[in-house]
Amino acid sequence: MATALRRLAKCSVSARLLSFAGHSRGRRGHFARPCTVVAQRNFSSASTMTVDLDSSTGIAVMKLHSPPVNSLSLDFLTEIAISLEKLEMNKGCRGVVVTSALPKIFSAGLDILEMYGKSPERCGEFWRAVQEMWLKFYSSRLVTVAAINGSSPAGGCLLSMTCDYRIMADNPRYSIGLNETQLGIVAPFWFKDTMVNTVGHRTAEIALQLGLLYSPQDALKIGMVDELVPEEKLVSTATEAMARWFAIPDHARQITKSAMRKPTIDKLLSARETDISNFVSFITKDSIQKSLKLYLENLRKKKA
């Protein structure tokens, strides 16, 4: 099933930029089922998420549910990307709220187990799926709002930064940021670019080098998130925020979004294969594997 999903994801890449500029590629029936609430719910055999589309508002809520920490494995990334693709193709959908169904965690970022002790081939496949998820979200025609209801390190922060707007639960126990350097690894250029586009160059420089994780209050101060609300109001605030974006004619908003993001997207598209081989050669180095091993051990020790 997951392999079939990945194949489908690869086939649809070339259509992305068309939809980005507001052109419809969306012939119904491209997928086996139309994108309705029930079809979405049934779509994922692993039940790693629910996607509820309210046809009266055009807002879908995508709730990530991959215990224990919504870490982004190859299969999970593929499911997220395909779910977004299905929403993109549904003319009744104008926006998506991304949130977590797990308590206290939005997403723990990339699944470290996908980067530790894996073959170069598997690492390459994994990295392509990370790129694909980023490309789909960053270039989405939809209004995307992240409702960040828990900690969101590294890849979790990246996912939220691909969205148009971020609302975080005002809980000082949660943190968010690109903390890669703390693991002894390096955020690739398109993670860095997304961060720069979100918080500006100087703040990104400090945040990335030090691998900083910010409290919600500090994340608000630097512009990593746009709003803080009590956790119970998160999804309702996200759907309310969506109304401001829906008030703008779709084509004008989409073309503007494209103008803002296209250079960053094109940069990855033109270097995609090199980026994969850089990742594979970096992550499979003995020294990096040792760092990851240590980091995993510390994560486990913390619990014991």
Ligand SMILES: CC/C=C\C/C=C\CCCC/C=C/C(=O)SCCNC(=O)CCNC(=O)[C@H](O)C(C)(C)COP(=O)(O)OP(=O)(O)OC[C@H]1O[C@@H](n2cnc3c(N)ncnc32)[C@H](O)[C@@H]1OP(=O)(O)O
């Ligand atoms: C030159 C350069 C060229 C190319 C680029 C090359 C390189 C690489 C770029 C890679 C970019 C990487 C991006 C990433 O996203 S890396 C992942 C970063 N994530 C983290 O650091 C988060 C780690 N986790 C935590 O801090 C906590 O777990 C968290 C999320 C705050 C939750 O805390 P808590 O509720 O207390 O839960 P536990 O810590 O007990 O965790 C439960 C369970 O989950 C396991 N786990 C946690 N996070 C991950 C993860 N990201 N991947 C896999 N597994 C994870 C944890 O070990 C526990 O497992 P157990 O078996 O003990 O139950």
